[in-house]
Amino acid sequence: MRKIGGAAQVCGWCTFILVGCSLRTGSGNGPIAPPVSPGVCVPSDPTCFPGNFNTARTAGGPGFAAYRCQFRVPSTPALESRNQALYLWCGVQQAGVPEGQEFGVLQPVLMFGADCVQDLPEGKNFGPENDRTYLSRPYWYTSAQYVYPDAASPTGFKCTSGSVFAVAPGEILNSAITYDESADTMTVRVSASDGRTSNPIVKHPKDNSRSSWRQFVGGDHLFFNAVLEVPNPMPRRPLPEEVLRGWRLTAAVETLSALPQLKPEAWQLVGDPRHALSIQCAHDSSRLESVCTWSNRVP
Numbered sequence: 140m141r142k143i144g145g146a147a148q149v150c151g152w153c154t155f156i157l158v159g160c161s162l163r164t165g166s167g168n169g170p171i172a173p174p175v176s177p178g179v180c181v182p183s184d185p186t187c188f189p190g191n192f193n194t195a196r197t198a199g200g201p202g203f204a205a206y207r208c209q210f211r212v213p214s215t216p217a218l219e220s221r222n223q224a225l226y227l228w229c230g231v232q233q234a235g236v237p238e239g240q241e242f243g244v245l246q247p248v249l250m251f252g253a254d255c256v257q258d259l260p261e262g263k264n265f266g267p268e269n270d271r272t273y274l275s276r277p278y279w280y281t282s283a284q285y286v287y288p289d290a291a292s293p294t295g296f297k298c299t300s301g302s303v304f305a306v307a308p309g310e311i312l313n314s315a316i317t318y319d320e321s322a323d324t325m326t327v328r329v330s331a332s333d334g335r336t337s338n339p340i341v342k343h344p345k346d347n348s349r350s351s352w353r354q355f356v357g358g359d360h361l362f363f364n365a366v367l368e369v370p371n372p373m374p375r376r377p378l379p380e381e382v383l384r385g386w387r388l389t390a391a392v393e394t395l396s397a398l399p400q401l402k403p404e405a406w407q408l409v410g411d412p413r414h415a416l417s418i419q420c421a422h423d424s425s426r427l428e429s430v431c432t433w434s435n436r437v438p
Contacts, residue, residue, distance in 0.1 A: 180372040180373050184372065187373060187374055187375065188369055188373050188374070188378060189369070189415050190370055190371045190372045191414050191415055192411075192414060193367040193368065193414045193415060193418065194365070194366045194411045195364065195409060195411065195418050195420055195429070195431045196362055196364035196408060196409065196411070197364070197406050197407060197408055197409070198406075198407075199234065199360055199362030199363060199406070200398075200399075200401040200405050201361065201399060202394070203361065203392055203393065203394055203395060204394060205315055205317040205393040206229065206315065206363045206391075206393075207313070207314065207315045207390065207391050207392075207393075208247075208315075208388055208389065208390045208391075209311060209312070209314075209388070209389045211311055211312075212279055212307065212308050212310045213227075213279075213379035213382060213386060214380060215251070215277060215279065216377040216378060218252065218267075218273075219373070219374055219376075221267060223252050224252030224253050224369075225368070225369060225378075226366070226367075226370070227248070227367055227368075227388075228246045228247060228249065228365075228366050229246065229247065229364065229366070229388075230245060230316070230366070231244065231246075231316045231361060233360065233361060233362075234360045238288075241288065242345060242355055243285065243286050243287025243345065244285075244286055245284075245285050245325055246283075246284050246316075246327065247281070247316070247327055247337070248281060249279055249280075249306070250266070250280050253266055253267055256284070256300045259299070261282065261301065262300065262303045265280045265303050278307075280303055280304065280305045280306065281303070281312060282329065282337045283328050283329045283337040284299065284300045284301070284327065285300075285325075286299070287346075288345070289345070299341075299346070300337070301337035301338055301339035302337045303337065304337065306331050312329055314328065314329040315328045320356075320395065320397070323351055323352050323353050324341065324352065325340070325341040325352055326341070327339055356395070356398075357395075357397075357398050363392060363406070364408075365431060367386065367416065369415075382416070382434075384435070385432050385434040386432065387431070387432045388430075389429070389431075390408055390429050390430075390431070391429075392427040393427070403424035403425075403427055404424075406427045407420070407429050408420045408422075408431050410431060416436060417434050418432070418433050419431065419432050419434075
C-alpha cells in the first residue's frame, strides 16, 4: 500500500486485496501540492512508463514469525514533475477479506518523491512538500510504516510511520516485519548500512486496543509481497538504469512452529506477468528464500 502526501494520487496496497480499490491520498492535514501541468504524462502516452505495482508475491499461509528483505538503493532518478514518485517495499497483507475489514499493510518503504509521511511529524523535513531543496536536489528516503483503512479519515486510510531518514544510492537496506507471539505485537523495521533504523512496534491492528494480531495470525490467509511501485505514469528516462537492466531483491520467510507447516512453495515469491516490468524469481526451498530481479520487459 502506498500513498502520496498532499495532492491526491492513486496508489495501491488494496489492489491485491480488493479489486478497484484506490487509496493513499495523504492525511489531508499537510500542504497541498499544486496540480500537475497538463501533458506531463498520461496513461495513454506510449512514451511514458505506466503507473502500476510491478509485484512479486507469495501464495502465503496462516502465519509467520518474520518476513525479511534486503536490497540495494538504486541511483537517484531525475525528478521531472511534482507528482513523480517511486516506491520500493516489502509488505505483509491479507487476501480474501471484505472491504474495510482488512488490517492494511505492514511495510518498510524506500521512497522517492511525495509520500504520506510528509504529513506526519516523523516526515516533516522530507520530500517535495517539506524540503525546499528537494525539487532541485531529490533523494531517496525510507521509513517503517503501517497503513490501514480508516473510515473516519477523509482519505479513507491512516498512515503511520517510525523515524524517517535519507539514504544514498548503493546503500544496502534490510527490512523486516516480525511477529512476537508472546507479546502479540508486530514490529516493522528498516535499517541502513550505517545502523540508522526505523522500527515502530504495532501493538494492535488498526491501532484498536480491542483488536489482536492473534485474530489474524493462524486464521486469515496472509501473504507477502515485494513491490517496485510506480504510482503515476512517468517518463521512462527518469527510471533508475538499474531498474531497467536488472534490480535485485532477496526475501525470506520464517514460519511459526506452532502453526500448520505448509509446503515451501507457499512462501515463494512469484512475479506478476501482467505488469510493466519483468520479474523473475529464483527460490531456495530449504531457506524459504526468494531472489527476484526486476528488469525492462523485452518486447
